[in-house]
Amino acid sequence: MSVVLVINSGSSSLKYSLIEVERERELASGLIERIGAGGVVSHRVFALTEPGVPAPAVLDERFEEERPVADHDEAFAVMLAQFAEHGPSLDEHPPAAVGHRVVHGGARFFEPTVITPLVEINIEDLSVLAPLHNPANVAGIRAARAAFRDVPHVAVFDTAFHQTLAPAAYTYALDTAIASEHRIRRYGFHGTSHKYVSEAAARFLGRDLADVRQLVLHLGNGASITAIDGGRSAETSMGFTPLEGLVMGTRTGDIDPAVLLHLARRAGMGIDDLDALLNKRSGLQGLAGSNDMRDILAGRATGDEAAALAYDVYVHRLRAYIGAYIAQLGGVDVISFTAGVGENVADIRADALSTLGFLGVRLEAGRNAVRGPGIRRISADDSAVAVLVVPTDEELEIARQTLSVI
Known part of the structure; x- marks a missing residue:
């Protein structure tokens, strides 16, 4: 062995x-x-x-x-x-x-x-x-x-899985000479997890990976979503750094870059201050004082307005990306949730997909509420799209890939 x-x-x-x-x-x-x-x-x-x-x-x-x-x-x-x-x-x-x-x-x-x-x-x-x-x-x-x-x-x-992104997906609309000199483009992250989960989902469903259009939502303290077409990364939410994209535990995700210019000019914030603000003092932490989704859920349940807003912002961003990525793929066959929040928070899964009824996406509430090990289907039997919870195993994926080259 x-x-x-x-x-x-x-x-x-x-x-x-x-x-x-x-x-x-x-x-x-x-x-x-x-x-x-x-x-x-x-x-x-x-x-x-x-x-x-x-x-x-x-x-x-x-x-x-x-x-x-x-x-x-x-x-x-x-x-x-x-x-x-x-x-x-x-x-x-x-x-x-x-x-x-x-x-x-x-x-x-x-x-x-x-x-x-x-x-x-x-x-x-x-x-x-x-x-x-x-x-x-x-x-x-x-x-x-x-x-x-x-x-x-x-x-x-972590970035390797996303090397299949097309130039239109990884290129920023930035001065070409500057971007080239400083290697500025979208790289994507969490690639090991997205690869593992997408392949596991196809096996679970008995589908040929090459014929499946997938969304994988890796929702942990860091969070990203990837559109995967035939086993290849076609679009992903993290970019030049892991800061871009979804709302995360302590990171802003997407934000107008002019906000940084404004804070530099009006608040006198330097590069290190802005770095700390975006990466360590924002996201759920910045909105509600905790980067732990369990605290957000508890606060929301007791009427904490900051926690409720943090939850709503988090879900709003998820829906925006899910919709955009389904459009990029021209439809979707499988949506998988993974990592700490994705695997364990039924409300997030339900609310993130609640507006997709027009596409035939239907969760089965009882299945979605169940927590346990292993891959499980949480969509209804008549759902046009399979929705799964797939526990990620990045260590096993690294071990597999290591053996593949020796």
Whole structure:
């Protein structure tokens, strides 16, 4: 069985998952946080059951501790120590490869890519387009290659799935020379999730992916919607950065760029102030004081006007994008919801689609209210469009793509 170690390296964190790809089962996962500032380590070992064999009463074990972790090199040493102490043994489950989530591949990378010194240099060069993410991804790659010297390392890019966008979809109406010099275009993000969900939805429905027009709504703290035609990204809401598009937990999504000029001139706000405002102090957080949809729902239920408005703005933006993307596709066969909000908030799903009756979209209220694991259909039997909840699994998708190139 081929085992892949999946790495998601952040500026002060290291998330990892050990996956047996053929059986699509996770053997262990962990998270090392506050790297360089204290260190919090959690490691989870999953029960190793064979197909058809009942799982034991205790499905998994969790281990947590606080310990100083100076940098990503030390984080990898801590991770290896967790495997050695708590299992599963990497000697018994040796990784065939290490798959790395890399946020930005620019226009250079459109598929999973074996990491060579030149590829590493290119990922680092793309940090100008993703200064909060790519430098951390590079730090994780370097530390991982030092820790696992004898296996291939593969970069899987968030932007790669959207490299099928047509020029009309990815081009901004900006001075061409300026845009070209500074590599300004729409790149799209959450590509790994959109790819996984769209393929899972087609399999669930027994449809040929090439013949299905889909909308995938990835609604978490970050949120995006992608129109997928025959398995290829045709339009997506995030753009040059993950800031564009839908209302998110702390991000504005779409906003008139002249607002920034106005705030610079009238409020004296500088670049860093505007960056923080748009990315950290806006969205649900800016409208209602919390980036957690559960708080918004609770406030709305008790008559909190700010929470009610935040909810309405969120849904209004969803409807606008759904309508636009159905028009771009010339119709839609499947609409899938995924990620924390998409998978768990029935009201959001119902309200986002409530105006699509003229297209024959009909939810079944009982199905929509059910919460549980796995893919499920929430549309009525007579709905002209299948509506699904599809739990995303970006780690499994990264592991699959990693194996595909080695």
